[in-house]
Amino acid sequence: MPSSKSTSLDFNAALTEKVQIVNETLNRLLAEQREVPENLREALEYTLSAPGKRIRSAMVLWSCELIGRREDGNARTAAAAIEMVHTYSLVHDDLPAMDDDDLRRGRPTCHKAFDEATAVLAGDALLTLAFEVLAERVDDPALATRLISQLAQAAGPGGMIAGQIADLRAENTVGSVEMLEYIHTNKTAKMFRCAALMGGLCGKATPEQLDALGRYGLAMGLGFQIADDILDVSASSEQLGKTAGKDVKAAKCTYPAVVGIEEARELERALAHEAVAALESFGPGAQVLRQLAMALLDRNR
């Protein structure tokens, strides 16, 4: 058996490989859009090329490999699409009327680097493109419509947008654990579940396999958001690539604020183990997805 250190090296190499594939796919899909005006293209390239962790898109690719033995063109398209939707949500979330943030992924936010109108429209463009590439590049229309349905449900007014609205309304209120769970489930976890499901669908998963992947993704997403909230209070802006301490400043409703940092760490651990447990039936093939779950915890050490 490999040592823990070499396992972690293997995992990092595997993640780097996926990040590269996702970046190449995003570049190619954007280059294929011929009629985009130059200043808008610059804004799209700027936001898409920022050094993101690409966790959602790596989950799509690995979930597809797990079920279908290999990652294929459909999974790459799905990975790029979910990354476009995630990126659009950051661009709009950073707007002055929303979280009003200056720094994202280590660089000025889109409306700071360009202007507010361009940021609104660049976000709109990324959201639209995500559905376009799924409709046009996935080679089976029945699969394409299922992927579009999953992505729209996860990102739409009964998912990510519901979470963002609740998050904004919860500012300056004494949050309950129920409210936190609602916000995190909608704002973050449904998109993680969607990533696992999209990968599974590309690999032709059975309903039972989709159910297990969905539980994995949901636990991963909740754990990831709690880890993010912990990092916001414990790391510097330089480490984060975005403004640190902004949740406290904005009086955001977060787990560290509501239950304390120790209990938040406990919950994060429990969710990582819940994610790992959801993969039990898949055997050794799911190793990299398990490592992804455990890597969450390492971010806070």
Added chain:
Amino acid sequence: MPSSKSTSLDFNAALTEKVQIVNETLNRLLAEQREVPENLREALEYTLSAPGKRIRSAMVLWSCELIGRREDGNARTAAAAIEMVHTYSLVHDDLPAMDDDDLRRGRPTCHKAFDEATAVLAGDALLTLAFEVLAERVDDPALATRLISQLAQAAGPGGMIAGQIADLRAENTVGSVEMLEYIHTNKTAKMFRCAALMGGLCGKATPEQLDALGRYGLAMGLGFQIADDILDVSASSEQLGKTAGKDVKAAKCTYPAVVGIEEARELERALAHEAVAALESFGPGAQVLRQLAMALLDRNR
């Protein structure tokens, strides 16, 4: 032959019927979204229920009837989807960072009635929902992906968004006719073409029929935008249901500003006739689409 007056009465009755169908479809699709938070649902209902002209969605329904003999569930879904995308574009276009408008369809704009964050997110929600309903409610996946592709291309960074960016950049510049044509084609006409094409696709149009419908839609869209620009300088805010004279105030690049109001009226007439001419091969079945083109001109009398 019916008199011109009774023809116009028939046309108005036919349009009213379609508006009702579109409104009912929009209400039903929104009601079926169970997990939308209450305040977001209010904003969505507010924007979707504003008394819009529903010209794009009526074009979808009539184009489907023309080709497939009858309007069906797929065409109703497509009509609702294009109306959602059009409405999202108005909500974002009215934002302070964009056109900064207070009045739309006779009522306060979304960010005035709610707040800016809600308007950003309501727009995002409508755009996402449009693709969701096409993916989930159209009964043939191959048709659904073609509709999604058309809508995304028309609304995306090589279409409507390109036009909006160019429109914003053209403020306070001496516009050329070429620039105007670029803006109007992208901002407005591609969505009109898309409406005609979506209807045609639902009715199982041949490539030749799609080509004719596309030419009709494009001419309609250009003519409609010119009519809109003329109204902006010649009508009151009350007549318009939105702020009158705002193009001049914002130093917008419009046909009346660049070529003068008389030449703009001339061009509008020519485009209405071009739209009618594109329908020649369809015979009497296309009468209502021809009336729609000629109704454009009546708006300015």
